[in-house]
Amino acid sequence: MYHKAYGIIETLAPLHVGASAGEETGNLNLIFRDQFTQTGIIPGSSIRGRFRADMRQKRQWWLEKQLKEKQIVIPNSRVQTVEVGEGEKKKTLSRLEWLELQAKEQKITVPDLINENYWYGHSSVAGQTDGGTTEALVKFEYASLVWLPVFCPGQPIVWVSCPRLLKRYQQITDISYPIPKPVDGQYPVKLNNHRNRLFFNLGFLDNLKSTPELSAWVPLNSRVKPENLVVVDDSDIATIHDMALYRQTRTKLEDGAKKVENFFGFEALPEDSILVFPIAIRQSVSKVDIENKIAWKPFKETTTDLYLGGLESIGCGRTSVMLSGEYFTATSGSNYSQSQSIGA
Amino acid sequence: MFQHLIVIEPLGLLYGSSGRFLSPENLVGRSGASFPPSAATVSGLFAAYHAQTTKDSKTLKETLKPLQLAGPFWADSNTPENFHVPTPLHCLVKDQRIRCCMAWQQGQWLTWSDEKRQWETPPNDKFEKGTWVAIADWHKLQHPTTAKEVEVQLAPWKFLPHLHPHLMEDERRVDSDKERGSLFLENGVQMNPDACLIYLSNMPLKEGWYRFGGEGHMVNLRCIEIQADYIISQLLQAPLKQSFALITPAIWGSNRLSYREPGIQRSNGWEPLWNAVLLTERAMPFRYRLGGKERTKLLSRGRYAVPAGTVYITEHPQPAWVDWSEDWFPKEGPSLKRWGCGLALPLPGAIAEPTAETQGAIAS
Numbered sequence: 009m010y011h012k013a014y015g016i017i018e019t020l021a022p023l024h025v026g027a028s029a030g031e032e033t034g035n036l037n038l039i040f041r042d043q044f045t046q047t048g049i050i051p052g053s054s055i056r057g058r059f060r061a062d063m064r065q066k067r068q069w070w071l072e073k074q075l076k077e078k079q080i081v082i083p084n085s086r087v088q089t090v091e092v093g094e095g096e097k098k099k100t101l102s103r104l105e106w107l108e109l110q111a112k113e114q115k116i117t118v119p120d121l122i123n124e125n126y127w128y129g130h131s132s133v134a135g136q137t138d139g140g141t142t143e144a145l146v147k148f149e150y151a152s153l154v155w156l157p158v159f160c161p162g163q164p165i166v167w168v169s170c171p172r173l174l175k176r177y178q179q180i181t182d183i184s185y186p187i188p189k190p191v192d193g194q195y196p197v198k199l200n201n202h203r204n205r206l207f208f209n210l211g212f213l214d215n216l217k218s219t220p221e222l223s224a225w226v227p228l229n230s231r232v233k234p235e236n237l238v239v240v241d242d243s244d245i246a247t248i249h250d251m252a253l254y255r256q257t258r259t260k261l262e263d264g265a266k267k268v269e270n271f272f273g274f275e276a277l278p279e280d281s282i283l284v285f286p287i288a289i290r291q292s293v294s295k296v297d298i299e300n301k302i303a304w305k306p307f308k309e310t311t312t313d314l315y316l317g318g319l320e321s322i323g324c325g326r327t328s329v330m331l332s333g334e335y336f337t338a339t340s341g342s343n344y345s346q347s348q349s350i351g352a
Numbered sequence: 353m354f355q356h357l358i359v360i361e362p363l364g365l366l367y368g369s370s371g372r373f374l375s376p377e378n379l380v381g382r383s384g385a386s387f388p389p390s391a392a393t394v395s396g397l398f399a400a401y402h403a404q405t406t407k408d409s410k411t412l413k414e415t416l417k418p419l420q421l422a423g424p425f426w427a428d429s430n431t432p433e434n435f436h437v438p439t440p441l442h443c444l445v446k447d448q449r450i451r452c453c454m455a456w457q458q459g460q461w462l463t464w465s466d467e468k469r470q471w472e473t474p475p476n477d478k479f480e481k482g483t484w485v486a487i488a489d490w491h492k493l494q495h496p497t498t499a500k501e502v503e504v505q506l507a508p509w510k511f512l513p514h515l516h517p518h519l520m521e522d523e524r525r526v527d528s529d530k531e532r533g534s535l536f537l538e539n540g541v542q543m544n545p546d547a548c549l550i551y552l553s554n555m556p557l558k559e560g561w562y563r564f565g566g567e568g569h570m571v572n573l574r575c576i577e578i579q580a581d582y583i584i585s586q587l588l589q590a591p592l593k594q595s596f597a598l599i600t601p602a603i604w605g606s607n608r609l610s611y612r613e614p615g616i617q618r619s620n621g622w623e624p625l626w627n628a629v630l631l632t633e634r635a636m637p638f639r640y641r642l643g644g645k646e647r648t649k650l651l652s653r654g655r656y657a658v659p660a661g662t663v664y665i666t667e668h669p670q671p672a673w674v675d676w677s678e679d680w681f682p683k684e685g686p687s688l689k690r691w692g693c694g695l696a697l698p699l700p701g702a703i704a705e706p707t708a709e710t711q712g713a714i715a716s
Binding site: 009010011012042043044045051052053056057064088102103104129131143144147148149150172175176179180285286288291318320 | 361363364365401404510512514516518519521522524542544545546558560561562563567568569570572
C-alpha cells in the first residue's frame with residue numbers, strides 16, 4: 009500500500025516533452041501522447057528526473073556549506089570538474105563527486121531529507137551486487153491533461169477536456185462529482201456572453217449549454233477561467249488537441265553565412281494547460297517528521313516553479329507545480345518549514 | 353471458492369514483461385511481450401501486503417496458505433462482474449465475429465454447415481487469435497447456433513515502447529559515456545482508461561494504491577464481493593461434464609515435465625487421468641518469482657502451460673474446477689491450484705450431439 013498524493017502542473021510557457029537529445033535534427037519533434045486519447049502526456053520518469061535533479065542540487069549546496077564550515081577549500085562554483093590524485097592515479101571527478109569524496113573523508117553524512125537517492129531510488133553502480141540499486145520510496149506516474157486552452161480568433165479562450173481525461177483526474181484526486189459528459193450532442197459549457205456556439209478552425213460546437221458544476225473540476229488557484237470550460241466527446245478531443253498545440257518551425261543557419269542549414273519544427277503543450285499526475289509514497293514513510301521518520305517534502309511550499317521538458321533555452325518548460333492529496337493534507341505545519349531549512 | 357473480484361485500474365502505464373522464449377515468430381521486434389500479468393503477480397501483491405502487517409514469517413505463511421487466485425481477465429470499469437475471458441479455441445473468429453464453431457464428432461473436429469445441412473471439415477482460412485468474450489455470453493457459447501451472436505472483443509491495451517534516456521548530472525544531455533548504455537527501452541503498456549484488469553480471489557485485499565508489474569507502475573486496487581447472482585459464481589459451480597474450456601493457463605505434470613492433462617505417477621510411468629482430446633495452441637511458458645532467502649526472490653523453474661482457451665473432451669464426466677483434487681496439480685511450494693491453474697468452465701457444445709440428421713450427414 010502507498011500513501012496517495014498528486015501533483016497539478018500548470019504550464020507557464022509552452023511545454024515540450026518528447027524527443028530526446030539527438031533527435032533535434034528530425035523534421036518535427038512530436039510530444040509524447042496518450043495512446044487512447046492522443047493527447048499530450050509527460051512520462052513519470054521525466055517528472056521523477058526533474059524532482060531528482062532538484063534535490064541533487066540541494067544536496068550539493070548542503071555539502072558545500074558543510075565543507076566550508078570545516079574550513080575546506082572548495083573550487084570556484086564555475087568549475088564543473090576537479091582533478092584528483094597524482095601520476096597514474098590521476099582522475100577527473102565531477103564537482104559533486106569531489107564534494108562527496110571530501111564529505112566522506114570528513115565523515116559528513118547527508119540527511120535523508122535532501123538525499124535524492126533515498127527518495128527516488130539509487131541508480132545502479134558498476135561492481136555492486138544487483139548494481140546497488142534501491143527502490144524508490146516515492147513513485148510518479150505520467151501526467152495527463154485535464155484542461156487544454158484553445159485559442160480561436162475573435163472568441164474567448166476556452167479550456168477543453170473530455171470525459172476520459174476527467175475520469176483520470178477523478179481517479180487521482182478522489183473528486184466526488186459525477187463526470188460531466190456531452191449528452192445528445194450538447195456540450196456542457198458556460199461561455200462568456202452566453203454564446204451557444206463555438207467555432208474552431210476545423211468545425212464548431214453547437215448547442216452549448218451552461219453547466220455551472222464544471223467549475224468544480226478546476227484545480228484551486230489555477231489561471232483557468234471557470235466560466236470558459238467545454239467538455240467535448242472522447243472522440244473529438246484528439247482533433248481539438250491537435251489544433252491547440254503550440255507549434256514552431258525553426259531554422260539553423262550556417263555558421264559563416266545567413267543561409268538555412270536545417271529546418272525543423274517542434275510542438276508543445278500551450279501555456280495555461282493543466283495536467284495531473286499521481287504520486288505514490290511508500291506507506292513506511294511517515295507523514296510528519298518525527299523520530300527520524302522523515303516526511304517527504306520536496307519543496308519549501310506546496311506550490312513551486314519547476315522547469316520540465318526540453319528546449320528551455322528558447323523559453324519552453326516553465327511550469328507551476330502544486331502538490332496535494334491525502335499525504336500532504338496531514339503534513340502542513342511547522343515541521344515542514346523547519347526541516348526544509350536544511351536544504352534551502 | 354472464489355468470493356472476491358480484484359479490480360485493478362492502472363494509474364499510469366504498466367509493464368509488458370518479456371517472458372516468452374525465442375521462437376520463429378519471435379526472432380525480431382518486441383520479443384515476447386507478455387501482458388496482462390499472471391495470477392502469480394497478484395499473489396505476490398497479497399504477500400507483500402500481508403508482510404507489512406504480519407511480524408513473523410510463520411504467521412505470514414499460515415495467512416497465505418489458503419489463498420487461491422485466478423486470472424488474468426479484464427472488464428469494462430463500470431461492469432467488473434461481467435469480465436472478459438479468453439475465447440475458447442473451438443470458435444473461429446474473424447473481424448470480431450464468431451464465424452463458426454468446431455465440435456468433436458466421431459473422432460474429428462468438424463463444423464456444421466447450415467447451407468449444406470451437414471458436418472464438414474473446418475474452413476481452411478486464417479482466424480483471429482487472442483480475442484476475448486464476456487462471461488455473460490458464456491451460456492451462448494455453449495451452443496454452436498447461439499455462439500455466432502456473441503460479440504468478440506480485442507484486448508483493451510496497447511504496447512507503448514518507451515525510451516528512457518539517462519541524462520548527464522549537470523547538463524540536460526544524454527549521458528553517452530556510460531558503459532552500461534545511456535538508453536533504456538521499456539516495454540510499456542497502456543490500458544484503455546475505461547477498462548480494468550480482473551482477478552478472482554478467495555481472500556479480500558484492502559483497497560488502495562499498490563505497485564503492480566514494474567517498479568514505477570502504480571495501480572488503484574478495488575475488491576468486490578462476488579454475489580450469488582453473478583454469472584461467474586453459477587458457472588464455477590456447474591459440473592464440467594465431458595467437455596470444457598480453460599480460461600486460465602494450465603500446468604500439469606511433475607516439476608520436471610509438463611503434460612497436457614492431469615495424471616498419476618505410477619511405477620511404470622505417467623498415466624493420464626482424462627484420456628482427453630484437446631483443441632489447443634502451442635504451449636506457453638509459465639514462471640514466476642518464488643522462494644529464496646534474499647530480498648530478490650528466485651525465479652521458479654521454467655514450465656510449459658496449456659494456454660487459456662484450450663478445449664478438452666474427456667472420456668468420463670468431470671466435476672467443477674473447484675472440486676478438483678489438489679493432487680492433480682503439481683506442487684512448487686504451494687500447489688499450483690493457488691494460481692488458478694487450469695480454471696475451466698463447461699462447454700457442452702464442443703461435443704456434437706448426435707441427432708438423426710447429423711448422424712445421417714456423417715454417414716453419407
